[in-house]
Amino acid sequence: MTTHTPRSKRRRSALRTLAFMSPWLIGFSFFFAYPLVSTVYFSFMKYDGFRPPVFNGLDNWSYVFNDYPLFWPALRNTLWLVLVMVTFRVIFGLGIGLLITKIKTGTGVFRTLFYLPYLAPPVAATLAFVFLLNPGTGPVNTILEGIGIPAPAWFTDSDWSKPALTMLALWGVGDLMVIFMAALLDVPKEQYEAAELDGASAWQRFRFVTLPNISPIVLFAVVTGVIATMQYYTQPMVAAKIASGVIGGSGQQFEPGYPEKSTLTLPHTIYNAGFQRFDYGSAAVISLVLFVLAMAFTALLMRRRSGLIRVGD
Structure with missing residues (x-):
C-alpha cells in the first residue's frame, strides 16, 4: 500500500497547478516578458538592425528627450x-x-x-x-x-x-x-x-x-x-x-x-x-x-x- 507524505502531496499539487497554468505562463513569457526585457536591453544599445548592437549607455535616452x-x-x-x-x-x-x-x-x-x-x-x-x-x-x-x-x-x-x-x-x-x-x-x-x-x-x-x-x-x-x-x-x-x-x-x-x-x-x-x-x-x-x-x-x-x-x- 502506497502512502503519500504531506510533502509529496504538496509537490504533486504544485505540479498540477503549474501544468494548468503552463499555457498562460508560456504565452506571458514569449509575448510579454521576453519582448519587454528585449526592449529594455535595446534601449541601452546602438543598433540599426544590420550590425551587432553596441552598448552606448544613456545616449538613446538623452537623444529621445533632448534631440x-x-x-x-x-x-x-x-x-x-x-x-x-x-x-x-x-x-x-x-x-x-x-x-x-x-x-x-x-x-x-x-x-x-x-x-x-x-x-x-x-x-x-x-x-x-x-x-x-x-x-x-x-x-x-x-x-x-x-x-x-x-x-x-x-x-x-x-x-x-x-x-x-x-x-x-x-x-x-x-x-x-x-x-x-x-x-x-x-x-x-x-x-x-x-x-x-x-x-x-x-x-x-x-x-x-x-x-x-x-x-x-x-x-x-x-x-x-x-x-x-x-x-x-x-x-x-x-x-x-x-x-x-x-x-x-x-x-x-x-x-x-x-x-x-x-x-x-x-x-x-x-x-x-x-x-x-x-x-x-x-x-x-x-x-x-x-x-x-x-x-x-x-x-x-x-x-x-x-x-x-x-x-x-
Whole structure:
C-alpha cells in the first residue's frame, strides 16, 4: 500500500497547478516578458538592425528627450487624445446607450444604425471622413458654407486635425454603446421606482441610481479607451497621408504628423525611429515611455475605482 507524505502531496499539487497554468505562463513569457526585457536591453544599445548592437549607455535616452524632434509633439498629441477623445467617447457612448434604452419602438433599427460604423475597417472609415471633411469639395464644408458658418480646413489645419480625429472616433462609438446598453438594462427597476416615489428628478435618478450601478462599466470603458488611444496609429496616419497628397507607392518616404506634426502620436515615432531611421535603440526608448504611461494611467484609474463606484453617494 502506497502512502503519500504531506510533502509529496504538496509537490504533486504544485505540479498540477503549474501544468494548468503552463499555457498562460508560456504565452506571458514569449509575448510579454521576453519582448519587454528585449526592449529594455535595446534601449541601452546602438543598433540599426544590420550590425551587432553596441552598448552606448544613456545616449538613446538623452537623444529621445533632448534631440529627437518628433518625441515631444507626439507626446503632447497622445496625451491630448487620451484626455479629450476618451472622455468624449465615453460620454457619447453612454448618451447614445441611454437614448436607445428609452426608445419604445424601433430600438433594433437604431441600435443597428449606431453600431454599424464600428464595424467599418479603420482605413476605409478614415478615407470616408477625409472625403466628407475635404476643405474644398467635402459635403460637410459645403453645408456649413451654405448656412453661413465658417468652414474649417479639418485635416489640413493643425488646429482642427485632432478634433476631426475625435469626430471620427465618435462616429465609431458603437462598441461602447452596446456595452453601456447592457449595463443600463441591468440596473434594477425597483431603485428607479423608489427614487421616483421620493420625488427624484431625472438628473437625480441618473446621478444617484444609474451611475453607481454602471460605474464599473464606466471604469472599464475608460481604461480600455486609454490603452487603445495610447496605441492610436492607423487613423491619424491614413488621414495625414491623404490630406497631404501622399497616397503611397514605391520609393515614397512619408514622415508622419501632417499637418505640422498635429496628428503625430507616440506609435508613429516608434515606427519613424525604428523603421524609417533604423534607430532601434531610440524606438525602444519611446516604446518604454509609452508602456510606462499606459501603466501609470491604468494604475491611476484603478486607484480611483472606489471613487467611481461610489459616485453620487
